[in-house]
Structures are given as structure tokens and as C-alpha cells.
Amino acid sequence: MADLTTNFLGIKSPNPFWLASAPPTDKEYNVRRAFEAGWGGVVWKTLGSEGPPVVNVNGPRYGAIYGADRRLLGLNNIELITDRPLEVNLEEISRVKADYPDRAMIVSIMVPCEEQAWKDILPRVAATGADGIELNFGCPHGMSERGMGAAVGQVPEYIEMVTRWCKQYYDKPVIVKLTPNITDVRKPAAAAMRGGADAVSLINTINSITSVNLDTMSPEPSIDGKGSHGGYCGPAVKPIAMSMVSEIARNPETHGLPISGIGGVTTWRDAAEFISLGCGNVQVCTAAMTYGFKIVQEMISGLSQWMDEKGYTSVEEVVGRAVPNVTDWQYLNLNYVAKAKINQDDCIKCGRCYAACEDTSHQAIAMSEDRTFTVIDEECVACNLCVDVCPVENCITMEAMQPGQVDPRTGKVVEKEYANWTTHPNNPGAVAAE
Amino acid sequence: MSSPMTPGITAARLPAAELAKNFGDLHAPFAPHEAAVAADRCYFCHDAPCITACPTDIDIPLFIRQISTGTPEAAAKTIFDQNILGGMCARVCPTEDLCEQACVRELAEGKPVEIGRLQRHATDILMAKQRHPYDRAPETGKKVAVVGAGPAGLACAHRLAMHGHDVTIYDAAAKAGGLNEFGIAAYKSTDDFAAREVDWLLGIGGITVQTGVRLGEGISLGGLSESYDAVFLGVGLGGVNALGSEGEDKDGVRDAVDFIKELRQASDLAALPVGRDVVVIGGGMTAVDAAVQSKLLGAQNVTIAYRRGREAMSASTYEQDLAASKGVRLMFNAQPVAIHGNGAVREIELEYTADDGSGLKGTGETVRLRADQVFKAIGQTLTTDGGLSLAGRKIAVTGAGRTSHSGVWAGGDCASGGDDLTVTAVAEGRDAAMDIHATLMGSN
Numbered sequence: 001m002a003d004l005t006t007n008f009l010g011i012k013s014p015n016p017f018w019l020a021s022a023p024p025t026d027k028e029y030n031v032r033r034a035f036e037a038g039w040g041g042v043v044w045k046t047l048g049s050e051g052p053p054v055v056n057v058n059g060p061r062y063g064a065i066y067g068a069d070r071r072l073l074g075l076n077n078i079e080l081i082t083d084r085p086l087e088v089n090l091e092e093i094s095r096v097k098a099d100y101p102d103r104a105m106i107v108s109i110m111v112p113c114e115e116q117a118w119k120d121i122l123p124r125v126a127a128t129g130a131d132g133i134e135l136n137f138g139c140p141h142g143m144s145e146r147g148m149g150a151a152v153g154q155v156p157e158y159i160e161m162v163t164r165w166c167k168q169y170y171d172k173p174v175i176v177k178l179t180p181n182i183t184d185v186r187k188p189a190a191a192a193m194r195g196g197a198d199a200v201s202l203i204n205t206i207n208s209i210t211s212v213n214l215d216t217m218s219p220e221p222s223i224d225g226k227g228s229h230g231g232y233c234g235p236a237v238k239p240i241a242m243s244m245v246s247e248i249a250r251n252p253e254t255h256g257l258p259i260s261g262i263g264g265v266t267t268w269r270d271a272a273e274f275i276s277l278g279c280g281n282v283q284v285c286t287a288a289m290t291y292g293f294k295i296v297q298e299m300i301s302g303l304s305q306w307m308d309e310k311g312y313t314s315v316e317e318v319v320g321r322a323v324p325n326v327t328d329w330q331y332l333n334l335n336y337v338a339k340a341k342i343n344q345d346d347c348i349k350c351g352r353c354y355a356a357c358e359d360t361s362h363q364a365i366a367m368s369e370d371r372t373f374t375v376i377d378e379e380c381v382a383c384n385l386c387v388d389v390c391p392v393e394n395c396i397t398m399e400a401m402q403p404g405q406v407d408p409r410t411g412k413v414v415e416k417e418y419a420n421w422t423t424h425p426n427n428p429g430a431v432a433a434e
Numbered sequence: 435m436s437s438p439m440t441p442g443i444t445a446a447r448l449p450a451a452e453l454a455k456n457f458g459d460l461h462a463p464f465a466p467h468e469a470a471v472a473a474d475r476c477y478f479c480h481d482a483p484c485i486t487a488c489p490t491d492i493d494i495p496l497f498i499r500q501i502s503t504g505t506p507e508a509a510a511k512t513i514f515d516q517n518i519l520g521g522m523c524a525r526v527c528p529t530e531d532l533c534e535q536a537c538v539r540e541l542a543e544g545k546p547v548e549i550g551r552l553q554r555h556a557t558d559i560l561m562a563k564q565r566h567p568y569d570r571a572p573e574t575g576k577k578v579a580v581v582g583a584g585p586a587g588l589a590c591a592h593r594l595a596m597h598g599h600d601v602t603i604y605d606a607a608a609k610a611g612g613l614n615e616f617g618i619a620a621y622k623s624t625d626d627f628a629a630r631e632v633d634w635l636l637g638i639g640g641i642t643v644q645t646g647v648r649l650g651e652g653i654s655l656g657g658l659s660e661s662y663d664a665v666f667l668g669v670g671l672g673g674v675n676a677l678g679s680e681g682e683d684k685d686g687v688r689d690a691v692d693f694i695k696e697l698r699q700a701s702d703l704a705a706l707p708v709g710r711d712v713v714v715i716g717g718g719m720t721a722v723d724a725a726v727q728s729k730l731l732g733a734q735n736v737t738i739a740y741r742r743g744r745e746a747m748s749a750s751t752y753e754q755d756l757a758a759s760k761g762v763r764l765m766f767n768a769q770p771v772a773i774h775g776n777g778a779v780r781e782i783e784l785e786y787t788a789d790d791g792s793g794l795k796g797t798g799e800t801v802r803l804r805a806d807q808v809f810k811a812i813g814q815t816l817t818t819d820g821g822l823s824l825a826g827r828k829i830a831v832t833g834a835g836r837t838s839h840s841g842v843w844a845g846g847d848c849a850s851g852g853d854d855l856t857v858t859a860v861a862e863g864r865d866a867a868m869d870i871h872a873t874l875m876g877s878n
Contacts, residue, residue, distance in 0.1 A: 068474035348542040351480030371483065391477050392542065 002307035004300060006040065006315050008280040009173035009198045009258055011131040013040035013104040016271065016315050017299050020262050020283035021045050021108035021134060021177070024293075026082055028092035035096070037293035038300060041104025043201075043283060046081035046136045047089055049111045049121060054083045060221035063210030065236060072290050074236035076208045078221060078228055080142045081110050086124075093128040105129075106175065110136040110148050113158055115165050122170040132173035135162060137188070138204020140181050140231045150204070153179035156191035163195025175260060178202040178244075180237075185244040186251045193257050200248065201260035201283060203241040205231025234286035238264030242277055246326045249278030266295075268302025275315060276322035330422055335415040337401040338382040340364070340375045346395035347373060353386035353396060361385050377408040438710065438734040442778075442806050443686060445707040447732025453703045456730035460621040460756075461525075461551055469555045473502035476547045479538055484549060487536035489852070489861045490517035494533060494549055501556055510560030511567060513553055518592045518864070519585055521561055521631050522614050523857045524554035525622045528719075530752040532857070561630075566637030571598035573640070576874045579604065579662040581649050584612020585856045586668030586846025588635055589863030590870075595640035597871045602662075603641060606648035612670055613847075614856065616695040619723040621730070623698075648818075655820035659841055664870045667822075667829065667837070667844040668863060671814035671854075677715060681773030682810075690714060690724035690811035697727055709807025712736045713782050715770055716811030717747040722754070724809045725762045736762045737803060741769035741787055742794060770808075771800060779805050816848055825850035835866035843870055 004015040018041035019025050019034050026045040034042055048054055056079055065074035082089055097105040107130045111117040125133060137159055139149030152158045159176060166174045176192035178185060180203040189200050207229045211220045219227030241263020248254045261279030265271050266287040274282050287295050303315075312318055342353070342365075349371040357365040364379035365386060375386075387396045401407060403416035423430050436444045448456070464472060476498040484494040492513050500509035513520035529535075529550040537546035560567060576599045580587045583605035591601045609615055614628040636643065647653055649669060658665045674689040676682065686709065700706045708731040714721045717740035729736045738757065740747055743766050747754060754764060768784040775781065782805045785796040816828055823830045823838035828850040835843040845862030852858040 069471050348538040349479075349483065350477045350538040351482075352477060355480035367481075371481075 002304045002313060004040075004304060004307075004315055006281050008104070008260065009132060009175070011041070011104045011106075011173060012102070013281070014038075014102060015040035015296075015300055015303075016275065016281035017296050018042060018104060018106070018260070018281055018283045019288060020285040021106075021136065022285040022289070023077075023079065024285060024288050027084065027089075028096055031092075031096050032099075034288075034293050035100045035103050038296045039103070039293065040281070041106065041131075043106040043108050043134050044089065044093055044130070046108040046110045046139070047086055047121070047125070048081050049117055050086050053085055054080045056080055056083050057223050059223040061230075063208075063220040063230060065210055065234075072286070073234060074208075074210065074232055075234040075286050075289070076205065076210050076221075076230035076232045078141050078223075078230040081108075081136070081139065086121075090124055090128055093125075093130055097129045097131075104131050106132045106134050108134045108136050108177070110139065110143060113147060113152055113162060118162065118165045119169050122166065126170055126172065130172075132175060132198070133166065133170060134175040134177050134201060135166060136177055136204070137162075138177045138179035138202075140179060140205055140207050141229060150179040150181055153177075153188055153204070154182055156187050159188050159191040160195035163192050163197045167196035173198040175199045175201050177204055177262075179204045180240060180244055180263075181207050184247075186247055186254065189248045189251070189254045189257065193254055197257075199258035199260055199280070200254075201262055202248070203237065203244055203263045205233045206237055206240065208232030233264065234290075235264045235266050235270075238266075238270060242274060245274060245279060246277045246323065249320060249323045250326050268299045268306065271299055272303060272306060272318065273322075275318045276320070277326070278320040278323050280319055281315075331420050333418045333420060334424060335417060335419045337407050337414045338398040339377050339380050339401060340382060340384075340386050340396055341399045342373055342375055342386075342396050343394070344372065346392050348392055348395075349373070350391060352389045352391065356385050356389045379409060381409065436732075438732045441710055443707045443709045446704040447708065448704075450704050453731070457620045457624070457703060457727075459624050460619075461554075463558060464548075464551050464555045469501060469506075469552060472548045472552055473498045475539060476502070477538060483536035483538065484533040484547075487532045488516075489532070489855065489857045490520075490523070490864070491861075492516045492520065492533075492553075494553075497556060498547065498549070498552055501552055506556040506559040507563070509552075509556035513557055514560070514567065516864075517857065517860050518589055518635060519614070519631065519856065519860045520553060521557040521634075522585070522623065522628065523860065524550050524557055525627065526614075526618050527857050528750045528752065528855065531750050561634050566634065566639075568592075568596055568638055570596055570638060570640055573600065574598040574875065576600065576663045577602070577661070578664045578666065578870060578874075579658040580666045580668065581605075581653075581658070582612060582668035582670055582846065582848070583607075583610035583632070583643060583645070584668055584670050584846060584859065585614060586670075586849075586859035586863035586866075587612065587666065588632065589860040590666045590668060590843075590845065590867040591641050591863075592635050592638055593864050593867035594870060595638045597867075599640070599663075599871065599874065601641045603643045604647040604649070604653055605643070605645050606651075606672075608645050610643050610645060612668075616698055617691060617720070618698070618856075619694070619727055620698055621727075649820060650818055655822075655839075655842065659839070663841075663874055665842045666835070666863070666866055666870065667820065667842065667848060668846040668859065669816075669818055670847045672817035673815035674810065675813045675815060677770050677810055677812065679770040679772055681775070681779070684773050684775050685778035686775070686806055687773060687779055687808045687810070690716065690720050690809040691814065693724055693809055694720065694727065697731075703731065706731060708733050709805070710734045711804040712807045712809065713803055713805040714738045714809045714811055716740065716809075716813070717742065717749060718811060718813070719749050719753060720814075721809075721811035722749045722757050722762075724811055726757050726760050728807070728809075729760045729762050733807075735804070737765050738762060739765045739768045739770065739782075739784055739803075741767065742789075743767055768801070769796065771796070773805075773808060774802070779808055781805055782808055814847070818848075834869035835862055836869065 006016040021043040061079045137153030143149035144151040176197040261274030262283040497509040497512040534546035540546035580603045712728040714725040772783040829844045835845040843866040846859035
């Protein structure tokens with residue numbers, strides 16, 4: 001079984017699965033249960049400044065999006081940072097860390113954008129013995145209206161400034177958690193790096209309304225007939241999170257900056273994908289909130305099995321393996337030609353590929369009287385829609401054409417050489433190949 | 435109180451509670467969550483095979499999608515648009531041979547989408563609403579006589595009434611419903627569903643039902659043709675084939691359809707007598723219905739004896755398995771040769787059969803089964819042809835149920851073509867109605 005021990009910023013944990021700062025990590029009781037279940041680390045739910053505790057709504061905090069059989073695909077929330085007294089949280093953090101020295105304990109913090117506020121809280125967090133801090137610059141609801149959370153994360157200058165204060169007044173690793181509610185995630189990441197951040201973590205939740213109650217005309221979750229946008233997370237946000245992670249990983253300015261990946265990690269496979277895109281570990285929330293802490297067992301066994309099968313001996317070996325293959329569209333090989341192929345033995349004759357192709361794509365699938373579906377190579381542009389809508393995995397595959405073969409659609413010979421848009425004759429800005 | 439072991443034909447073999455349980459819904463209705471889960475399994479196939487397999491062409495993927503999006507009432511409309519008896523068909527259709535057999539998930543994993551139960555879910559919900567969901571077109575002034583208030587006649591009448599025609603249904607029985615009311619196993623139509631469905635269907639208006647009137651007794655085809663602008667015959671098959679075996683007239687030997695009818699109309703199942711050793715002769719749905727219900731009433735031993743092999747049995751594999759699961763013994767390649775007993779049946783003598791390719795023949799070897807009750811279920815016959823041309827032993831029809839007489843249509847079991855299924859009868863009644871409508875309105 002592969003060794004999953006992870007060293008992230010010098011913080012060791014028995015596996016790369018941390019619980020993200022969120023309701024599951026709001027108190028000692030939960031965190032102890034998480035560690036007993038096998039989680040490698042936790043990011044304690046965000047602490048605020050000393051003073052009257054934060055208040056939450058007293059109605060629904062969560063809204064959901066479902067797939068078949070009410071499988072939860074997306075969750076949003078309007079919960080704020082911890083609503084428990086600062087001192088209580090700090091005491092609990094100290095106790096739990098002392099009892100679980102081998103687990104990562106990170107404390108999430110969100111205080112006003114004033115140097116004194118950070119100067120006040122950082123020594124108290126340091127005194128808990130926690131392994132590091134995470135700056136919550138991402139929370140998109142409630143706190144952002146008060147100039148914190150995403151309101152900071154959307155202004156690179158603030159990120160840099162606050163990060164610098166933290167590095168000044170705290171001597172352990174500082175992770176900056178980024179909001180996805182921006183246009184270009186590379187900017188806040190670079191700002192965090194300039195401020196001295198040891199790592200970034202992303203994504204925080206996405207502004208969202210999960211549904212509207214059509215009887216009351218109130219967005220959900222509804223509080224007395226009104227709703228506010230919440231933060232969206234869960235499996236549905238994974239593609240967005242992975243794209244943002246990859247942008248930071250391959251941006252020359254931030255390349256090499258450690259990343260803690262967050263956003264819809266539900267299975268070991270999701271985790272492996274985030275890690276391959278440059279994450280040193282992953283943080284999980286929705287999956288735990290949906291299924292309980294036990295899911296980490298599957299994540300551990302799955303990642304180990306896959307690493308064994310691939311011959312990887314440490315998580316570190318996997319980190320960033322896919323990053324070199326993330327590129328811009330203009331560098332994709334336009335000489336690569338594929339065709340869809342339907343395996344007739346696996347086909348169950350539902351005809352969804354036909355409907356999708358005939359109605360919405362390229363009319364490249366033929367349907368016979370006896371419901372045999374075949375690809376018309378002369379029309380197929382290999383768009384992959386048939387593969388995506390087919391209910392049977394691997395029934396339809398994309399088969400690459402070999403150099404020298406003639407593409408029946410274009411009548412052109414498939415070239416062996418790589419050629420992209422930058423040199424394409426149709427590109428007015430093409431640069432002649434040398 | 436008797437027990438399954440009590441000799442002879444006797445009532446109350448089982449306690450009332452057990453009888454109630456035995457004759458409860460064969461398939462319980464879906465709870466809303468179950469319906470949602472079942473509906474989620476539908477792939478919404480293109481040009482779906484299930485639609486093709488449905489004799490009434492219900493747009494099944496559409497109605498299932500309507501269920502899954504929280505509009506079972508719209509789903510029910512999709513069903514009723516094609517099949518006004520969609521509620522009964524959801525209960526009695528051999529879906530395992532029709533839509534569910536064609537379901538791509540049957541091919542993929544041997545577990546089709548549960549179309550029948552989903553159809554019941556949707557239709558139950560809409561039928562529970564107060565108002566009949568269809569409105570009549572303005573009255574056309576045309577009058578149509580429908581003979582037979584079974585599935586074919588009811589479907590025909592509803593469609594005609596919807597198009598504004600004035601319909602009178604005649605039926606020989608005391609109640610409308612035909613085989614839905616008298617000829618289907620009780621556990622497939624619980625809580626008086628058949629009668630409730632007829633009442634609901636008549637909610638369209640414009641339909642008068644006259645029961646206790648038999649064609650040839652009081653009304654004649656000629657008379658109806660004179661009094662009405664069109665006539666539809668959906669008279670079913672009123673006669674029962676005889677065994678032709680020695681001793682067939684002994685006490686305890688009767689037609690399975692009569693037993694089923696009696697059971698369906700019984701107000702107290704505990705008062706219904708059944709034998710200790712029951713033998714049912716036949717291989718169709720009627721045989722299975724009679725055998726299973728005998729068992730459920732408390733008969734100790736129930737055997738279906740069928741003269742051909744299992745593969746030739748017209749009852750579906752599902753029905754065979756249902757019978758077996760209730761403890762009915764299925765005996766193949768055995769035909770009755772004699773019924774023994776002094777006045778009442780005591781034993782039935784069966785001869786084994788074989789088919790060497792030159793037709794089914796007795797082997798000469800016989801076996802005797804104890805029997806105090808024998809049900810005959812070897813097919814039904816047309817009793818009234820009204821002078822129309824026949825095709826085989828049924829009324830010959832072409833196109834949408836047109837008979838040899840102009841102005842007379844026929845459909846359901848009495849007409850040639852199609853399987854003798856409720857759903858087929860509905861399709862034939864509906865299509866004949868559309869043809870009658872087109873003819874009467876001069877667009878044909």
C-alpha cells in the first residue's frame with residue numbers, strides 16, 4: 001500500500017485529505033471524530049475577532065442541487081464564520097492538537113482589514129500549537145458585506161497587505177484561501193505570493209442561488225420569504241476549481257507556489273486529479289457533509305490502490321504531473337483527428353447519441369430500422385457529445401486516426417506532424433513555420 | 435371454519451385477515467419517493483422502443499419525465515391521451531412482454547424501468563382529482579351505439595363522446611366494465627378499481643349505459659344500424675370451449691371464467707367455496723388467474739395442466755413464475771382424458787403428450803390427480819356475430835375495425851387480429867372511434 005504521508009509546507013499529515021474550514025470543523029467534538037475516522041488534517045472553521053460572537057440566521061442555511069435519485073451534486077450555504085466565542089475555539093484547538101500531534105491543524109482566520117486586528121489574534125492562534133493558518137479571503141456571503149472574506153479576496157492589494165501582516169506577526173505557514181468570484185484567479189494568487197504567502201488554497205464557494213420556490217417566489221434557502229446568494233460547493237464546482245488551480249499552477253509568476261486544492265473533492269479520484277494539477281493536498285467539505293467522515297476510508301484506499309497500480313511511492317510524485325499538459329487552445333494539435341466509434345456489443349440501443357448528434361450536432365450518426373447506431377465518419381467531427389450522453393461507459397469511444405489515413409470528412413491525409421492555430425493558414429496572425 | 439386440508443369444495447379455508455392479505459394489490463402503488471427513484475432510471479430514449487411496444491403508443495419517456503419533474507398530472511394526460519383506460523392497463527398489462535421487455539435497461543441490465551407502476555402512479559394521482567380531465571367538443575348531433583362495455587367499448591365510447599357524439603353503450607351484464615370488471619384476477623384490480631374507472635371515464639358526459647341488454651335479445655344489429663349513425667361491437671368472447679372429456683358434466687367441473695367472475699363480485703371472500711385439490715386445464719392468463727386465486731383462497735393443492743410444453747404457454751413467463759411462487763404446480767404436456775367420480779369429481783385422468791413434429795399426440799400413458807374441483811380454461815369463443823363476415827372464429831375487420839357491414843365497426847377480443855389484451859382492445863376501440871368520427875363528419 002502506497003505511503004500517503006504528505007508534507008505540505010513542512011506540515012506533515014498521514015494522508016493528503018484535510019477537512020476544509022466549514023461546519024464539520026467548527027468544534028472539538030467534530031474534529032476529534034474526524035481524526036478518529038482517519039482524516040489527515042483539518043482547517044478549523046474560521047475564527048473572527050474577539051468580541052460579541054457572530055450571529056447566524058435561525059432558518060435554513062443550505063440549498064441543494066440534485067442528480068438522479070436525489071444524489072447531491074451541489075450545495076450552497078449562507079452560514080457565517082464560527083459563531084462560538086474565540087476563547088472557546090482556541091482552547092479546543094489546543095486540546096485537540098495536543099491529542100493528535102500527527103495530524104495537521106490549520107486555523108482559518110477572518111478579521112477586519114486593520115493591522116491591529118491581525119496583530120491581536122495571531123499570537124493567540126500561535127499559542128494553540130496549531131501548524132499554520134489559512135486566511136479566509138473567500139467567504140462570499142454576509143462577511144463580505146462587512147468588508148471581509150471575498151471583499152478582501154477580490155482586491156489583490158488587500159490580499160498582499162494582509163498576507164504581509166500575517167507573515168510579520170506569525171511565524172508558521174500562512175495559506176491564503178482564494179475566492180472564485182473574480183475574473184482572473186492568477187491576480188489574487190500572485191498578490192498572495194508577493195505578500196509572502198506560503199501557499200494558496202482554492203476555491204472558496206461560488207456566489208449562487210440554488211433554486212427559487214415557485215410558490216412563495218423566494219430564493220432558497222429561504223429565510224422568512226427572502227433569500228440571499230450563498231456559497232456554492234460540492235461535486236458540481238469541481239471543474240471550475242480545477243481550472244483555477246491549473247491556472248495558478250502553470251502561470252510562470254506563481255508556478256511552484258504550493259496549492260491546497262478545494263472544490264467538490266468527493267472521491268479519491270477527484271483528489272488525484274487535483275493533485276495532478278499541482279495541489280500538494282486537498283481539502284474536503286461537501287462530501288463529508290453529505291456522507292459523514294467515513295468517506296475518507298474510500299479516499300485513502302482508492303488513492304493508495306491507484307498509486308500502487310501506477311508505481312507511485314509518494315503523493316509528492318504525483319503533484320503537478322498533469323500541469324505540463326494544460327495549455328492554451330491555440331497550442332492544441334489541429335492535425336490530431338479522431339472519430340467516434342460505437343461498440344455494438346455494448347450498445348443498448350437507447351438512441352441518445354443519435355438524438356444528440358442529429359438534433360444538436362453534426363448528423364454524424366445513422367440509425368437503422370432495427371435500431372443499430374453507427375457513426376458516419378464523413379460527418380463526424382469527434383466532438384465527443386455522443387460519448388458524453390451515452391449511458392453506457394466506454395460504449396462509444398474516440399478513436400484517433402493514424403497519420404497517412406485519409407479523413408473521410410475533409411478528404412485530407414492525417415498529418416503526423418503537430419501543427420496548431422498559431423501557424424494555421426486560416427489564422428490572420430499566423431506565424432510562418434520555420 | 436375450514437382449513438386447506440378440509441376435503442371437498444368449501445368456503446373459509448383461510449382466516450379473513452389472510453384472505454385480505456392474499457388479495458391485496460399484487461404490486462403496491464409507488465410511494466412518491468419510490469416513483470421519483472424509478473422515474474430517474476428512464477434514459478429518455480430516442481424514438482423509444484417502449485413506445486413501439488405499447489399497443490396504444492403511449493409516449494412513455496415523456497410521461498416518465500413529467501413524473502420526474504413533479505408533474506404526475508401532466509404525465510397522466512400523456513397516458514390518457516393515448517389510452518383512456520391507462521389506469522387499468524397499468525395494473526393488468528403484461529408489461530414484461532410489452533413496454534418493459536423493450537426497455538433498453540432490460541437489455542442492459544435485465545432490470546427495466548418499472549413503466550407499469552409508474553403509469554399507475556401518474557394515473558392514480560390524476561384520477562383522484564375531482565374533475566374529469568377531458569372536455570367534450572360541441573355536440574355533433576350524431577348517435578353511435580356501442581355494444582359491449584368492456585375495454586374496447588369504453589375506449590371507443592369515450593373517444594366518440596369527446597368528439598361530441600352521443601353514445602349509448604349496451605352491455606349484457608348487470609355492470610359495465612367487461613373483463614376488467616369480471617375477468618381479471620382480483621389482486622390486479624383492488625378496491626373496486628374497475629367500477630371506479632368506468633365511473634371516472636363516464637365523467638366525460640354524452641355516454642348513456644344500458645346494462646342487462648344482450649345483442650340478439652332485445653336489440654339486434656339491424657335495429658341498431660337503423661337507429662344509430664354508427665355501431666361499434668365490442669362484445670368480447672362470451673362462450674367457453676368444452677374439454678370434450680368423459681365425465682365433464684360431473685359436479686365440481688366448471689368454467690374458470692365463471693369462478694373468476696364470482697370471485698370478483700364476491701363481497702366476502704371467506705364465503706367463496708374452493709376445492710382442496712384443484713386442477714385447472716389450460717395454458718393462458720385465465721388458467722393462471724383461476725389457479726392462483728384458488729391457491730390464495732386456501733386450496734391445498736393447485737395444478738395447472740397444460741397439454742403443450744412451457745414454451746407454448748400463452749401466459750407470460752412472469753405469470754408462470756407468479757403462479758409457481760404462490761405454490762401452484764405447473765404440469766406440461768398433459769391433456770385431460772377422463773374425469774372420475776361418483777356424481778362429483780374425485781380424480782382427473784391426464785394423458786401425457788408429445789409432439790414428434792407431426793402434431794401433438796397422446797402417448798398413451800396416463801396419470802390420475804386427486805381433484806375435487808376442475809376449472810376449464812381452454813379458450814373462449816364468439817357467441818354473437820350479428821351476421822357479419824368472420825375471419826377464423828372472430829368478426830373479420832379491416833383497417834380501423836371496419837366490418838363487412840358499412841356503418842358497423844368491431845374491436846377487442848371479438849374482432850380479428852391483435853392479441854386478446856386489455857390494452858389491445860383499448861387501442862382498437864380508440865382507433866375505431868376515430869374512424870367512425872371521420873366517417874360521420876364526412877372527412878373520410
